[in-house]
Amino acid sequence: xxxxxxxxxxxxxxxxxxxxxxxxxxxxxxxxxxxxxxxxxxxxxxxxxxxxxxxxxxxxxxxxxxxxxxxxxxxxxxxxxxxxxxxxxxxxxxxxxxxxxxxxxxxxxxxxxxxxxxxxxxxxxxxxxxxxxxxxxxxxxxxxxxxxxxxxxxxxxxxxxxxxxxxxxxxxxxxxxxxxxxxxxxxxxxxxxxxxxxxxxxxxxxxxxxxxxxxxxxxxxxxxxxxxxxxxxxxxxxxxxxxxxxxxxxxxxxxxxxxxxxxxxxxxxxxxxxxxxxxxxxxxxxxxxxxxxxxxxx
Numbered sequence: 001x002x003x004x005x006x007x008x009x010x011x012x013x014x015x016x017x018x019x020x021x022x023x024x025x026x027x028x029x030x031x032x033x034x035x036x037x038x039x040x041x042x043x044x045x046x047x048x049x050x051x052x053x054x055x056x057x058x059x060x061x062x063x064x065x066x067x068x069x070x071x072x073x074x075x076x077x078x079x080x081x082x083x084x085x086x087x088x089x090x091x092x093x094x095x096x097x098x099x100x101x102x103x104x105x106x107x108x109x110x111x112x113x114x115x116x117x118x119x120x121x122x123x124x125x126x127x128x129x130x131x132x133x134x135x136x137x138x139x140x141x142x143x144x145x146x147x148x149x150x151x152x153x154x155x156x157x158x159x160x161x162x163x164x165x166x167x168x169x170x171x172x173x174x175x176x177x178x179x180x181x182x183x184x185x186x187x188x189x190x191x192x193x194x195x196x197x198x199x200x201x202x203x204x205x206x207x208x209x210x211x212x213x214x215x216x217x218x219x220x221x222x223x224x225x226x227x228x229x230x231x232x233x234x235x236x237x238x239x240x241x242x243x244x245x246x247x248x249x250x251x252x253x254x255x256x257x258x259x260x261x262x263x264x265x266x267x268x269x270x271x272x273x274x275x276x277x278x279x280x281x282x283x284x285x286x287x288x289x290x291x292x293x294x295x296x297x298x
Contacts, residue, residue, distance in 0.1 A: 085112025240277035
């Protein structure tokens with residue numbers, strides 16, 4: 001994907017409010033328009049289409065980034081990382097899967113932000129397994145739930161409860177708490193000047209209504225899609241399932257001619273069955289995704 005030289009970028013000098021106002025100028029896309037732009041990128045590598053897909057979702061990236069205010073990092077840099085994740089999502093987005101780009105991009109945006117936070121906290125040298133990432137992004141919330149925000153080591157009973165809740169070992173809880181203890185200061189302690197007054201730690205607290213850190217508790221995006229597909233296939237009868245699998249879900253699709261000979265019907269009939277099966281599968285997957293909170297209605 002080409003470099004976006006004219007893509008808005010947040011900066012401390014520009015100010016966050018000005019950046020947010022700027023990205024609001026980009027219109028949101030209707031489903032059909034989004035589909036056509038995505039097809040133009042997939043089929044012809046149309047950079048203009050890709051650019052429109054990115055700019056129309058900058059507000060989504062900024063909204064997700066705002067949920068990560070509790071780590072003491074420059075908000076402009078967090079938003080920039082969110083935009084990197086968004087561009088990766090556009091690059092890999094397949095409009096034929098039946099999902100909106102916003103649904104697909106959320107995972108990439110969150111992953112990019114969380115990787116940036118982990119790098120910035122210098123945890124890479126100490127290991128970044130999925131369990132450690134989960135503990136890193138949830139320890140503070142778990143301590144708050146238990147009323148254990150005081151400095152120093154946690155009480156044994158609190159360590160045991162957190163380890164149980166987050167499915168990690170007690171040793172990992174103790175070690176992570178000590179690594180992060182430098183951030184557990186008075187909420188009224190000053191951390192610098194913002195020009196108009198003094199910034200306090202409480203100004204950087206993560207929005208409790210936002211659960212962005214939960215991304216590492218979920219299955220990755222590919223496994224989630226495969227699970228939805230497996231469940232949705234139950235809506236098809238045996239013939240529809242066989243034709244759809246051979247036509248669209250194999251590395252080397254079987255031709256209409258071969259399937260027509262196998263089933264003793266015309267190629268047009270095979271095509272009709274394929275289209276109907278795909279529509280039924282797509283509808284069922286959307287219903288399942290909506291029920292799991294994975295699909296954003298337009």
